[in-house]
Amino acid sequence: MGCMGLLDLVRDALKKRPLAGIKEKCPKCGTQIDLGMEKCPKCGTYVDLMFSMKCPQCKTQNKLDAKRCVKCGHDFEVQVASSGKQVYVCPICGYKADYFMLSCPSCGVKFVS
Numbered sequence: 001m002g003c004m005g006l007l008d009l010v011r012d013a014l015k016k017r018p019l020a021g022i023k024e025k026c027p028k029c030g031t032q033i034d035l036g037m038e039k040c041p042k043c044g045t046y047v048d049l050m051f052s053m054k055c056p057q058c059k060t061q062n063k064l065d066a067k068r069c070v071k072c073g074h075d076f077e078v079q080v081a082s083s084g085k086q087v088y089v090c091p092i093c094g095y096k097a098d099y100f101m102l103s104c105p106s107c108g109v110k111f112v113s
Contacts, residue, residue, distance in 0.1 A: 026050075027092035027107045045108070053095040053106045064094040 022035040027050055029043040039046045052061040053076075060071040068075050076096065088097045088111065095106040103110045 024050075027104075027109045050093060050107055053093060056105075 023032055024035055025031065026033050026040040026043060026045055028045045029040060031040055031042040033040050033047070035047055037047055049061060051064060053064055053066070054061055055069040055072060055074050055076075057074045058069060058072040060069055062069055062076075067077055087099065088101070089095070090097055090104040090107060090109060090111075092109045093104060093107040095104050097104055097111070101111065
C-alpha cells in the first residue's frame with residue numbers, strides 16, 4: 001500500500017470518529033467513556049445514540065437539532081408547541097420529553113422530580 005493509500009485510511013478513520021479522545025459519562029450507566037468508542041463497554045449503549053433523539057412516531061434515530069424526522073417527516077417542533085403542557089429537555093441528549101415522563105425515551109436517563 002502506498003503512502004497515499006495509508007493517508008486515505010487514516011482520513012477515513014478520523015471522519016468516522018471525530019469525537020475520539022473526548023471523555024464523557026455514559027448517560028445510562030455513568031461509566032467514563034471515550035466518545036470515539038462505538039459503544040459503552042459496561043452497558044452497551046451506542047455512543048451515536050447518545051447524540052440523537054428517537055422519533056415518537058416511527059422510532060427512527062434523528063440528530064438532536066432535527067426539525068423533522070428523516071424517515072416519516074414528523075415535525076418535532078409542532079409536537080412541542082401544540083401540546084400546551086410543560087415540556088422538559090433532557091440534559092444529556094436534548095430530547096424534548098413530555099411533562100409526565102419519568103425517564104428519557106431516547107437515552108434512558110432518569111428525570112429527577
